[in-house]
Amino acid sequence: MDNLVYNYIKENQAEILVKWMDRMKEKADERLIKQVSDHMFTRTSNEFIDMIVTNVERNHDEFIAKLSDFAEKVVRLGWPLTFVSEGLREFNWLVFEGMKEDGLITPENQMDIVYDFDKWSTPMSNEIVHIYSQTWERTVSLQKIALQELSAPLIPVLEKITVMPLVGTIDTERAKQIMENLLTGVVKHRSEVVLIDITGVPVVDTMVAHHIIQAAEAVRLVGAKCMLCGIRPEIAQTIVNLGINLNEIITKNSLRKGIEAALEITNRKIVEVEE
Template structure:
């Protein structure tokens, strides 16, 4: 990088940072500003300027480490890639205009300085895009794995009775995960009755019902009984209107009623103890 540009940025770091933060705030999407406090925005912006200066100094290994850390941080903050790349472009504009005002950039060297700026900013922009994209893909992958691990767990609530609470939309991929967790959990917990709780499922259409029926049939094949609980009135109406046949397993309106029925199926019941609070 041109040493004149590098020296100017280092000598005027604080003024450039102040103008950059102000300009960026004025042009930034509200979503970017809503997710962080002014303090975090300022510290992250300062970190971005330090990253640029590290690049200017030619400290490649230190720069790569800082770039990776910065990319991970902005991904966690939820800042879009366009915000980061636009920020670099804004930084370059501020520096160039300030150098013009100071006379460092003039008619005689303007074209050469424009070329020098391009040689500096373009590779850095490409590196930021590459690292950010890789970090985003890694983050999404880890989140997906975490969600799969947490999605549709089979929870033993009593001996031989387990519950699988379903929350959110059920698609084909998630249905496979539900089936796998259901079968593995039923065997692991030696469940005789499995309750599938759909209280948290917003919509039950033909596809969702098909997946649930398949899951119930699979549970029956390993020697357990399946019960569908959490059927709200609007869900019941939808099931009837769609002509979905759920006759092959017991249904209950609430989880509580489902557990009471499951206890009866396993020759147990909840009784009130006299004198108990």
């Protein structure tokens, strides 16, 4: 980078940071600003400007290291790529404006400085987009794996009895995960009765019921019985109105009654112990 621009940035870094934060707060979505404290916004902004200055100093290895750390942080904070890219453009504009005000940019050298700015900022912008995208994809991938592990757990509560509590909406992809976990878990835990608890499922439509019926049939084929628990009155009414046939599945309105029925199926019962 031209020494004129380099020296201006180094000498005015603190002032540029303050102006940059003010402008970015004006441009940012209100929800983005609210979700981080002023201290965190100031700290992260400082890191962003410091990262750019590192690139100004042509220390590429240090710049990449700082960029990777910065990308990890802003992805966690939920800053979109557009906000980060806009931040770089705003930085360039602040430097350009400041240099014009100080008389460092003249009609004679303006085109050379604009060219120099573009030659410096375009590769950096591309690097920022690349690292940010990689970090975002890695984070989303890890979150997806974690959600899959938590989306349909099969819990052995008693010998021969396992429970799968379902919470949230069931789509086709999740239904596939439920089926896989059910079949794997039934064999692994040697279950005779599997209770699917849908207390936390907000809506049971034709598609959801179809997936549940398929899961129950698959469980029956591997030698276990499937029981559907947590059928609330509004869910029961929906099932009747849709004409969904659950005759082949044992249903209970609560997990407690389901466990009691599962104990009976496995020739056991709950006995109160006298004190």
